[in-house]
Amino acid sequence: MRLSAPIYRLKQQARILARRNALPLHAALDRLAVDEGFRSWSHLATTASARSPAAVILSRLEPGDLILLGARPGHGKTLLGLELASCATQLGRKGFFFTLDYHAGEVAGLLSMLGINPAPEPDGTVVDTSDEVSADYIVSSLKRFEERVIVVVDYLQILDQKRTNPGLEDQIASLRRYVKAEEAICVVIAQIDRSFDLSGRPMPEMSDVRLPNPLDLSAFDKVCFLHNGRIQIDQAA
The missing domain is CATH 3.40.50.300 (P-loop containing nucleotide triphosphate hydrolases)
Structure with missing residues (x-):
């Protein structure tokens, strides 16, 4: 599964999402990860780092x-x-x-x-x-x-x-x-x-x-x- 953007850009998007929606950063990261087809941010990060x-x-x-x-x-x-x-x-x-x-x-x-x-x-x-x-x-x-x-x-x-x-x-x-x-x-x-x-x-x-x-x-x-x-x-x- 290919990410829609490099992982550092997804982190930037998560920070923006967290500010706009008054979310904890970990919740914004998890939401983006689900949108990318992963169970959670930790699942995305582990998978992406192995093939980065x-x-x-x-x-x-x-x-x-x-x-x-x-x-x-x-x-x-x-x-x-x-x-x-x-x-x-x-x-x-x-x-x-x-x-x-x-x-x-x-x-x-x-x-x-x-x-x-x-x-x-x-x-x-x-x-x-x-x-x-x-x-x-x-x-x-x-x-x-x-x-x-x-x-x-x-x-x-x-x-x-x-x-x-x-x-x-x-x-x-x-x-x-x-x-x-x-x-x-x-x-x-x-x-x-x-x-x-x-x-x-x-x-x-x-x-x-x-x-x-x-x-x-x-x-x-x-x-x-x-x-x-x-x-x-x-x-x-």
Whole structure:
């Protein structure tokens, strides 16, 4: 059974329903769950989490993977990236989320939307919103930790926006060397070109990844595309 909207959006709808009808939040959640065809919200959440995009990706990750995660705006790629970083402990790893697109308050809001209450460091996911984020910065930051890691980078197209940073090709090569040497896992979020919206295809393809600067996408081991709550995972080459 497919949900009418991603689970975080259903939670938002439940909050609105609770306010409008003076309902306890748990009652509003249960009402929405019944509308979706489930017995209760806990039934929906348990079923959905088992087949969620994050669960699908986690089941396919391998040490040394460099993964591209692409979607159009509004389809949840940043939320999915945060969820992957927050679920790193499921694979016995430490999670990191590096972003050039959001400040700390916005990331906290996104985590709240996901229903995630991050544990404080050093045990919790590390969120870094520095303007200095680049491949060299990421690798240097990770060298301070001995644990195996899952790293999420948000996002590909602005890694080389600062002129003092190396080109995109060099940065992805640097990340690839790091994940192979350390058996890390790195997910790089990427924008999909708006021309995809007019293509009529159900899912993006490699040719739809927006590349303002040259980059050989075969540097990635796997590519994940997210669209309308569905996910497709392929080998890059």
